Amino acid sequence: MSLKFMCNNIAETESLASKFASAVCETGAFVCMIGDVGAGKTAFTKFVCKYLNVTEKVTSPSFVILNEYKSGIIPVYHFDLYRLENEGIKTIINELEEYSEGKILTFVEWAQFSQNSLPFDRIELNINYIDENKREFSFSSYGTKSDEILKRLEKC
Numbered sequence: 001m002s003l004k005f006m007c008n009n010i011a012e013t014e015s016l017a018s019k020f021a022s023a024v025c026e027t028g029a030f031v032c033m034i035g036d037v038g039a040g041k042t043a044f045t046k047f048v049c050k051y052l053n054v055t056e057k058v059t060s061p062s063f064v065i066l067n068e069y070k071s072g073i074i075p076v077y078h079f080d081l082y083r084l085e086n087e088g089i090k091t092i093i094n095e096l097e098e099y100s101e102g103k104i105l106t107f108v109e110w111a112q113f114s115q116n117s118l119p120f121d122r123i124e125l126n127i128n129y130i131d132e133n134k135r136e137f138s139f140s141s142y143g144t145k146s147d148e149i150l151k152r153l154e155k156c
Ligand SMILES: Nc1ncnc2c1ncn2[C@@H]1O[C@H](COP(=O)(O)OP(=O)(O)OP(=O)(O)O)[C@@H](O)[C@H]1O
Pocket: 007, 008, 009, 010, 011, 013, 035, 036, 037, 038, 039, 040, 041, 042, 043, 044, 060, 062, 109, 132, 133, 134, 135
């Protein structure tokens, strides 16, 4: 299943993130985020955390690879793979699968994996930079859990 949203400004991105938070708060999700530098991967993650009542300060994990937030409705794991070389990516793929299971929310920035290398239930989120304030968010689901999440998001 696929869903597209145009966010004309940051407030509309926040509103989309609040809907996404309600769509995932009971199940968790694994979200691969694809988009250029400055597209809004971290911005979207921060807003989703806000609506999951995360109280810790949410920052970009570019330097640390992984940030974890345990204070919200469900645990949030936020990866940024930008700094990993090919070898590092290979070793992390198996580990990532564990983060796709259970009632947790995982965001992975720079998750340009091939279809076959991530054979587990997940949402792919492409963020397209249109102009300074405008972004297009395209969600695609791979797997029954993620299909259900997008169905809920469509109704929000
Ligand atoms: N509609 C919008 N949605 C999301 N971000 C927006 C929007 N309009 C402006 N912005 C701004 O775009 C920037 C997005 O930066 P962000 O750090 O989220 O990008 P990123 O995709 O995580 O980049 P990187 O690959 O460097 O980690 C923020 O400064 C944010 O305020």
